[in-house]
Amino acid sequence: MKKSQYLIFAVFVGLQSFLLQLADQLIGTHFVAGGHSGFVFIAFQAWALYFLLGSEVKGAVKGFCGYVLGILFAAIMIGLAYVLPDAGIWTVPVVALIVVPVMMYFEFAPWFISNVAVFFVGAGAFFGINSYVEGIRMWQAAGIVLVYCVLGLLSGWMSIVFRKWLEKRLSVKKIMEVHQIHEQIGNVN
Template sequence: MKIKNHTPIALFVGLQACIIQIIDQSIHSMFPPEGNGGFAWVSFLAWATYFMAGCTIKDGVRSFIGFVIGMTAGIVIILLSGPFTSLGFFATPLAILIIATILFYLEIAPHMFSFVPSVYIACGAYFGCMTYVPGATFSSIFISELTFLTLGLFFGWMTIAFKTWYETRSSGEKVLD
């Protein structure tokens, strides 16, 4: 594709990124925990998983399922660290070792549950939010992260929808209006 043909798509993606940030700055204060700095970065992670998964609505659903599994795994890691507190420094690393090992088995699970990248991305983001966002609770981060992950998947879908529409239009093929 020539640069002049690619430019409208690139501008659309840039506009989308701008809009995600505007949405985040406009609504992040409505999401728990109070005083959070926003979660646009989570949307950008999800946007990337839409492409990694295969760029279809079914792949988006597959990513979404992985996000829920990943955030649940983050909760389990945190809870599992508790019984290991006697290990001090190694309490959380041991919990991560156990859960990360189990999560990798998802690779051989049925197709809709086997997208390991979305699981690890959501788990890492969840674990990070719980560690670094003041006032975070299991439910507040779950709700906020899932909302912004879903927003990212939607923007991934919009990117592909626009790109397909534009490329079809510019190639001269008839497009159904």
Template sequence: MTASNRQKRLNSIKISKADTHQNLIKPTWPFQEEEGHARLTFYSKGGDTDMPYSKFVLIPLFIAAQATIMMVIEPTLGFVSWISFQAWAMYFLAGCSPKMGLKTFLGYLGGAAASIGIMQGASIFGAMGLANGTNLYLAVFIVVVLVISAEYVQWFDFVPSWFVGAGVFFGLMNLDIFTEGASIWAMYGQSTVKLMWSCMIGLAFGAVTVAFRTWYEAQVNTETADKQPPAVPAE
């Protein structure tokens, strides 16, 4: 690359200090689009519209009410609240859209399958004579290659949800929630059902949060715009 081309390249990626500062102070929730990544900006302090805390406080109150409701209904609906809270957050991280929520759900399911693959693979390799953890390491290596390759599989390409789902599945397998004498496959089945049901609850709560906040902040934004003085026509 010549010096001239290098300078043109540098100029093309320069960002002004003002733009950088504005982006740093603007609170955003991630919004992932089909092509590239964008940001879905909510209107709060430092954003496109300064929302006074007297209006903003309704948002944390609403989310706090959701969290309380989740805890109250947990025993009745039979899900695991800490898993649902994680899935709730994953809905935001995935992009705050139903499509990405579905991808998150499928990723959790894939994570459960990956965990089962690791445990079964370690057992098989152990029976083949691999010991001292080598059986587990080999199983992890093979399964992770397959998991990352899911980026090329439509609807299963949100790989972070695979990792979260797998981690939660391993956690469930270490809890004393199984019937006495249950086979390993029965334990896999119980953990998968518990994981996916809890994930579904969390994603539903996330969708409600986004729907409410989007609607409410649009109302505040409209109200603020209506109160702005009319523009003075240029002479």
């Protein structure tokens, strides 16, 4: 694809970003009471992960499952921090020392739950919402993360589908132009 033709794809991705931002402003405020600065950052993370996981539906499944497990491990860490005796500044680091090695062994799990890096992204989004949205419940935070994860994975999928369609259309157009040139040359002889 030429640089001039790439503009079509770039504008399409820009339009997707516009729609994600708009959707966040329309639906994001309805998830929890009170104001928030938006949750669209999670969709952009998942969008990028779609590409990093191979730009295929199989990667989207792995991404979604990774977010689910990341949320689960984050919830376990929060729960353990409450159950373990208060060790002050050492409580959360000790919890991480207990839970993260277990997470790491998922590298040997079946394909759809074996990308530990995605666990960290999902857990990070979950921790972020739990930490910065006052009064939120864990199930609400989990729901928000998963809704925006799906929006991001769908955005990644749509980007790839559109790009493949555009590249195919442009290559067919190029073939037709070459064919027309050959016909014109044939008519001259």
